[in-house]
Amino acid sequence: MCGIFGYVGNRTAAPLLIEALRTLEYRGYDSAGIYVPQMGVIKAAGPIDNLAAKMPLELAGTSGIAHTRWATHGAPTEINAHPHSDMSGNIWIVHNGIIENYREIKEGLVMQGIRLVSETDTEVLAKLIGSLYRGSIAEAVHDALKHVRGTYGLAVMHEKEPGILVAARMGSPIVLGFGTDGNYISSDPAALLTHTKDVLFLEDGELAVVTKDSYEVRTIAGKVLTKQPETLAHDFEIVKKQGYAHFMEKEIFEAPEVIENTIRGRLLPEKGRAKLGGLESVVQEIATLHRLQIVGCGSAYYAGQVGRYMLEEFAGLPVEVELGSEYRYKKNYPDKKSALLAVSQSGETADTLASVREGKRLGLRTLGIINAVGSTIARETDAGVYNHAGPEVAVASTKAFISQLTVFALITLLIGRERGMKESEGKDIVVGLKTLPETLREVLALAPKLKEWAKEIATYDDAIFIGRKFHAPIAYEGALKLKEVTYIHAEAYAGGELKHGPIALLGEHFPVIALAPNDDVYEKMVSNIEEVKARQAPVYAFVTKGDVNVAAIAKRVIELPKVHPLLQPIVSTVPLHLLAYYVGVEKGYNVDRPRNLAKSVTVE
Numbered sequence: 287m288c289g290i291f292g293y294v295g296n297r298t299a300a301p302l303l304i305e306a307l308r309t310l311e312y313r314g315y316d317s318a319g320i321y322v323p324q325m326g327v328i329k330a331a332g333p334i335d336n337l338a339a340k341m342p343l344e345l346a347g348t349s350g351i352a353h354t355r356w357a358t359h360g361a362p363t364e365i366n367a368h369p370h371s372d373m374s375g376n377i378w379i380v381h382n383g384i385i386e387n388y389r390e391i392k393e394g395l396v397m398q399g400i401r402l403v404s405e406t407d408t409e410v411l412a413k414l415i416g417s418l419y420r421g422s423i424a425e426a427v428h429d430a431l432k433h434v435r436g437t438y439g440l441a442v443m444h445e446k447e448p449g450i451l452v453a454a455r456m457g458s459p460i461v462l463g464f465g466t467d468g469n470y471i472s473s474d475p476a477a478l479l480t481h482t483k484d485v486l487f488l489e490d491g492e493l494a495v496v497t498k499d500s501y502e503v504r505t506i507a508g509k510v511l512t513k514q515p516e517t518l519a520h521d522f523e524i525v526k527k528q529g530y531a532h533f534m535e536k537e538i539f540e541a542p543e544v545i546e547n548t549i550r551g552r553l554l555p556e557k558g559r560a561k562l563g564g565l566e567s568v569v570q571e572i573a574t575l576h577r578l579q580i581v582g583c584g585s586a587y588y589a590g591q592v593g594r595y596m597l598e599e600f601a602g603l604p605v606e607v608e609l610g611s612e613y614r615y616k617k618n619y620p621d622k623k624s625a626l627l628a629v630s631q632s633g634e635t636a637d638t639l640a641s642v643r644e645g646k647r648l649g650l651r652t653l654g655i656i657n658a659v660g661s662t663i664a665r666e667t668d669a670g671v672y673n674h675a676g677p678e679v680a681v682a683s684t685k686a687f688i689s690q691l692t693v694f695a696l697i698t699l700l701i702g703r704e705r706g707m708k709e710s711e712g713k714d715i716v717v718g719l720k721t722l723p724e725t726l727r728e729v730l731a732l733a734p735k736l737k738e739w740a741k742e743i744a745t746y747d748d749a750i751f752i753g754r755k756f757h758a759p760i761a762y763e764g765a766l767k768l769k770e771v772t773y774i775h776a777e778a779y780a781g782g783e784l785k786h787g788p789i790a791l792l793g794e795h796f797p798v799i800a801l802a803p804n805d806d807v808y809e810k811m812v813s814n815i816e817e818v819k820a821r822q823a824p825v826y827a828f829v830t831k832g833d834v835n836v837a838a839i840a841k842r843v844i845e846l847p848k849v850h851p852l853l854q855p856i857v858s859t860v861p862l863h864l865l866a867y868y869v870g871v872e873k874g875y876n877v878d879r880p881r882n883l884a885k886s887v888t889v890e
């Protein structure tokens with residue numbers, strides 16, 4: 287859950303490393319550091335600005351490694367910040383992941399009289415590499431990794447071999463980049479885009495030895511591999527704020543274009559069907575499944591929950607939704623006619639990846655809904671759908687979430703039409719999807735009203751979100767976003783669940799955000815809102831245009847357009863994302879870099 291970067295070439299390395307860390311900062315931002323042969327190591331606690339402020343005026347060296355951290359072992363201090371070194375101070379390492387057997391290795395090193403200065407697992411690896419160094423940094427890394435259990439994406443350099451960058455991968459992403467002025471390594475291709483689009487993704491168990499004009503990929507055991515670079519699709523422009531105050535704001539307002547990109551070339555209006563190239567090879571298999579298991583974490587898990595309602599309601603396919611961190615360790619009883627569908631924006635979330643591998647171990651067909659092109663889960667699943675939402679930079683997932691819901695609608699249409707959904711229903715859904723971008727532009731125009739709500743909601747310490755059926759998981763998503771970027775203690779419940787306990791919390795200082803679209807459980811939601819009102823809790827309700835019942839009892843209402851029930855959850859999500867954003871800004875927080883969080887959770 288850290289960001290690492292490396293460069294070896296002709297350019298002055300330090301400014302280039304700092305710039306890359308700024309792009310990677312969403313992966314972790316509690317401390318950072320760089321190492322440049324001939325210039326030395328510089329580290330700082332806190333965001334990249336603190337590190338940049340410590341750059342010397344005189345910069346030297348045309349190679350180096352860099353790291354931005356999300357602490358797992360040892361507090362976010364300067365001592366624990368990366369890079370870490372061996373005893374000689376010549377070997378430096380940056381690492382993303384967890385060395386699980388670092389305590390055993392440490393005991394052995396301490397017996398040899400080796401002293402450690404930090405609390406990190408990574409420094410143990412640096413000391414181990416140093417203890418095995420015999421003149422070749424690449425060989426020393428090879429030898430050391432044979433003793434290591436755990437996950438890593440790492441880069442290592444030696445003061446006396448400034449032209450050599452060694453990188454290795456086991457569980458945490460590493461991509462090589464090949465430029466005209468040198469070569470690069472990174473945790474994420476986004477940080478390479480200003481330099482090159484020619485990249486090569488390392489697989490688990492691979493190590494690369496990179497110089498300014500060559501690279502060699504080997505297995506950890508030492509076998510040389512022949513691997514060809516590929517060219518990335520998107521450009522750097524897309525990972526800039528483009529005039530918005532925050533990436534989160536930009537990514538919320540990108541909603542209409544995101545839907546257009548997600549559905550482009552995937553609808554057959556004349557047949558009322560969908561066409562998903564990445565699932566073509568398995569359509570009949572999925573259409574005849576007895577059951578589909580969806581797995582994801584955080585927002586992706588909630589998207590899976592909405593997907594379940596869609597597939598069960600409109601495609602007649604029984605679905606179970608599992609948390610990645612539970613599915614990977616619990617006893618699973620899949621029958622032969624079921625498949626596993628992983629949902630992930632980053633495609634690198636460790637618990638979701640491990641669940642895919644568990645699914646494979648159980649002999650299941652594994653599928654993916656993934657945003658990050660070329661990511662590990664995308665490469666390890668048998669088939670799947672890319673979101674085409676573009677790189678998502680803000681830690682709080684917004685555009686990827688609504689794109690995930692849109693892909694679920696496309697899969698529901700694809701499978702539903704194979705499982706008895708009428709052509710007319712299919713055509714209605716196609717029309718709904720094609721008009722959705724325009725509908726979302728209408729919803730985004732409600733921003734000023736949401737800003738007003740935000741001023742009020744920012745004054746509360748707690749909040750509860752409620753919704754029913756398709757909108758129960760949307761309530762969870764709304765609460766998650768408010769938690770992530772405002773630190774308000776927000777919870778969510780299916781509307782009917784309140785009276786079984788949570789209603790005890792309510793009172794005038796406990797606002798309830800209610801999702802009450804005019805759907806087949808609307809009446810039930812109205813009675814839930816009346817129960818809440820009866821406990822003096824201020825109700826902020828999202829209703830369908832022309833609603834009068836809820837408007838009569840709620841403190842505030844916002845009217846939303848009515849669309850096809852399959853797509854209504856997408857319309858209801860955008861204002862919740864905006865509300866969380868405005869409350870976070872109102873409270874003066876860094877909404878793009880919420881405390882204690884990171885964009886891609888690559889450790890468990």
Ligand code: AGP
Pocket residue numbers: 583584585586629630631632633634635638681682683684770884885886887
């Ligand atoms: C959502 O805003 C959070 N960033 C987090 O819950 C996220 O959804 C979760 O970590 C899953 O990430 P993924 O989609 O990249 O797998």
